[in-house]
Amino acid sequence: MTIGRPAARGNSARKPVPGRVVARLILYRRILGDLDLTGARHVFSHQLAVLADVTPEQLRRDLMNVRCEGSPNRGYEVTTLQACIAAFLDPPTVQAVALVGAGNLGRALFAYCSGRRPALRIVAVFDVDPAKVDRMVSGCPSVHIHQARTVVRDLGISVAMIAVPPAAAQSAAELMVAAGVRSLLNFADVRLRLSAEVYVENIDIGVTLEKVAFFARRAPLSKDVRSP
Amino acid sequence: MTIGRPAARGNSARKPVPGRVVARLILYRRILGDLDLTGARHVFSHQLAVLADVTPEQLRRDLMNVRCEGSPNRGYEVTTLQACIAAFLDPPTVQAVALVGAGNLGRALFAYCSGRRPALRIVAVFDVDPAKVDRMVSGCPSVHIHQARTVVRDLGISVAMIAVPPAAAQSAAELMVAAGVRSLLNFADVRLRLSAEVYVENIDIGVTLEKVAFFARRAPLSKDVRSP
């Protein structure tokens, strides 16, 4: 009988991995992809750490979550590490994403997402402007937000990006959640009040820009924190 | 001559306020501005906390940094609180911002920043595309990035927003820093390697979107963290 197992509950007793760690794993994976294209077969934690702007210890600790072993003289095998991280992060299937808001920012996000990360696809664009809906944009239907319920269900959308003006964000978010969306990436500069079941991540460009401006006026090298 | 200075320096011996707190103060200020427009004269910490999506204790603790007193029966006076936060956050003068990259995202950011926050103004747009430079865009000169040194100096630019493709971001950032920019808001999905004197904040849309997608697949209500 195996003694080691002090804290093993059942067999799927994973303690939840914090958001910070998930974000860094996603970053490591992207860097590994770039590295793979250069033909590198192995990496040491300190090399990857430089590229990700973290310490080697933190990188190794993050990697403990994905059950991937490195070798003391070769470091980590690039493809193996990619596979381990993918096994941890990836959806069993492609995830459908909705874009809410077809203004300046919405269109930039759409362009930004096109052609990348095949596991995540924008499959619908919602707006309230009659001039912007009921047509196809780059192979993607643009529809009025009142059709959210049907479209979200039919296309199996689980994630929405909110890129509408601040005043419209709360109700747009509520519509999406009511339609069945499980998590949101909110670009509107307001905090949304939603059920605790829904995962919300805010990208508040206004706050972040002011923060950067604030620290531009400070004596350099105070310890500061990074964004997710 | 004074040698040690273990703790207290002179009389302005403020310990540096963490970035997280600064970001929340900026958020509180924005909410107070909205509140002020509704005609509210006073707020309790629990009311502001709901709007900012933080706990009342955290809000009060953040406010300790700006030396503003509330009253147990009225809460905080809106205008006083605004003034205290402004005194802490605001630059002595308007800060000039550069936008680097006039692609989709760059244009969206430009539109986004126009007409808001008077204390922060985009005064120049840089790009490498000859078709996009040497003209005025909404009263703002668009110039080739090789003119950075002159333009940054002449316009007193201290902050740059990097909105160029990932492959171009490192060199664009280096050019801006060499030209005299003190802090950067980086939208390119790469980690920049720059002198530690420079304050860098990353907004990594790709990572954040993948993170949101990841948590869309999880059982709800695991403790998670917010964005800056």
Added chain:
DNA sequence: TTTTGTGAAAGAGTTCACAGCC
């Protein structure tokens, strides 16, 4: 010797709990 994997310590950040006040 250099590097990995990780327990233990340190450090940050947040929440608790309550005194003092209205």
Added chain:
DNA sequence: GGCTGTGAACTCTTTCACAAAA
């Protein structure tokens, strides 16, 4: 009663430091 301000406790995150491995 309900609120603010804040020391103390707690929790989360990062770094230290070192055994084991190649």
